[in-house]
Amino acid sequence: MKAIMIDSYGDAGVLQLRTDMPRPQATPGHVLVRVASAGINFMDVHTRQxxxxxxxxxxxxxxxxxxxxxxxxxxEVGAGVTNFSPGDRVAWCIAWGAYAEYASIPAARLARIPDAIPYDVAAASIFQGSTAHYLVEDIARLGPGSTCLIHAASGSIGQILVQMAKRIGAEIFATSSTADKLAVARARGAHHAMEYDDGRFADRVRDATGGAGVDVVFDSVGKATLRDSFRACRTRGLVINYGNVSGSVTDLDPIELGEAGSLFLTRPRLADHMADGPTVQRRADAVFAAIQEGALTIDIEGRYELEQVQQVHNRIENRLQVGKSVLWIDRTL
Known part of the structure; x- marks a missing residue:
C-alpha cells in the first residue's frame, strides 16, 4: 500500500512516499480502517520535526x-473489539497512521460518523472540533453570559472556539494579526475583534469590560501574548494556554499569577480529555451535531493527493493558512 513515512526527524525533506508498505493488521484492541480522508495539521509537522x-x-x-x-x-476488527464492525463509517484523531491507504487504529480512539457527514468533513473536523469542545465544555465551562477572549480567532481551532462559544451564549472577544483575519472572526460570531497590537489588546478588553477583564482567555499563541493575556483576565479568572506558536514561555514565576489577580493557568492536552471510547464518541457527536444544525462551519482549504504532502508541509511551515486542509487518499468511498 501507499504511505507517507518518516525514519528521521527534520524538515519536509524527510517525508518518504512508500508504495510497498504491508497493509497493517487489526491487532487486539485495534480496528483496520480503509482511509478515505486524512487531515493535515500542525501536529503532523510537529511530529515530523x-x-x-x-x-x-x-x-x-x-x-x-x-x-x-x-x-x-x-x-476488520481485532480481538476484543465488540463495538465496531466491518462497514462502519468512522473517524479518529491523535492516533497516527492516517497518511496511508489503510491504518490500524485503537478502537478507543474511533467515533462513528453520521450518514449525513461526508468523510472529508469528518476528517477535517474531529481533531480541531474535539479540541475546541473540551476546551469550551470541560476546561472553560462557558455558559450564557460568560466572557472570553480567543486568540488566533481566524485559525482553524480559533474559528471553532468562536462558534462554540457563540452557540453557548458567551460574549466573545477575538484577536488576530490582520484586518482580513479579524473579519473572519466577526463572521464566525465574535462580538469584539482587535489586533494584538503589541499586547495592547489587553487594554482594549479591560476598557470594554469596565475594567474587569474576561472570565476566560484561550491562548494558543504563547510567548508573544501570554503575559498580556493575564492582564486581560479578571480576578480569579482562567487562562488556558493550549498552544505556543510564538514560542514557549520558559521564565514564568507562579507569583505572576497572584500579582495578576490570583489567576488560574492551565496547559491541557487533548489526549487527557479523550480517555475512553464513550468520551471520544460524545465529543464527536457534539461536533457533528453542530455541523448538521448549521451552528458550526468547517471550511476545507484544499484537497490533495499523497504525492502532494511534502508540498503542503512546506506551506504549513511557511505559516500559510492551511490548518483545515484535507488530504484525499481514496475517492471511491
Whole structure:
C-alpha cells in the first residue's frame, strides 16, 4: 500500500512516499480502517520535526506513518473489539497512521460518523472540533453570559472556539494579526475583534469590560501574548494556554499569577480529555451535531493527493493558512 513515512526527524525533506508498505493488521484492541480522508495539521509537522520524540502524552516514535486524524470505513476488527464492525463509517484523531491507504487504529480512539457527514468533513473536523469542545465544555465551562477572549480567532481551532462559544451564549472577544483575519472572526460570531497590537489588546478588553477583564482567555499563541493575556483576565479568572506558536514561555514565576489577580493557568492536552471510547464518541457527536444544525462551519482549504504532502508541509511551515486542509487518499468511498 501507499504511505507517507518518516525514519528521521527534520524538515519536509524527510517525508518518504512508500508504495510497498504491508497493509497493517487489526491487532487486539485495534480496528483496520480503509482511509478515505486524512487531515493535515500542525501536529503532523510537529511530529515530523521531533517535538513529540520524548512525549509521554503522545508516544509516537520512529519510524512512523504520519497523519494523526482521519476518516474511513472499517475493514476488520481485532480481538476484543465488540463495538465496531466491518462497514462502519468512522473517524479518529491523535492516533497516527492516517497518511496511508489503510491504518490500524485503537478502537478507543474511533467515533462513528453520521450518514449525513461526508468523510472529508469528518476528517477535517474531529481533531480541531474535539479540541475546541473540551476546551469550551470541560476546561472553560462557558455558559450564557460568560466572557472570553480567543486568540488566533481566524485559525482553524480559533474559528471553532468562536462558534462554540457563540452557540453557548458567551460574549466573545477575538484577536488576530490582520484586518482580513479579524473579519473572519466577526463572521464566525465574535462580538469584539482587535489586533494584538503589541499586547495592547489587553487594554482594549479591560476598557470594554469596565475594567474587569474576561472570565476566560484561550491562548494558543504563547510567548508573544501570554503575559498580556493575564492582564486581560479578571480576578480569579482562567487562562488556558493550549498552544505556543510564538514560542514557549520558559521564565514564568507562579507569583505572576497572584500579582495578576490570583489567576488560574492551565496547559491541557487533548489526549487527557479523550480517555475512553464513550468520551471520544460524545465529543464527536457534539461536533457533528453542530455541523448538521448549521451552528458550526468547517471550511476545507484544499484537497490533495499523497504525492502532494511534502508540498503542503512546506506551506504549513511557511505559516500559510492551511490548518483545515484535507488530504484525499481514496475517492471511491
Amino acid at each position: 521531533g517535538k513529540y520524540a520524548k512525549s509521554v502524552t503522545y508516544p509516537v516514535r520512529l519510524p512512523c506513518t504520519l497523519g494523526m486524524e482521519g476518516a474511513g470505513v472499517v475493514e
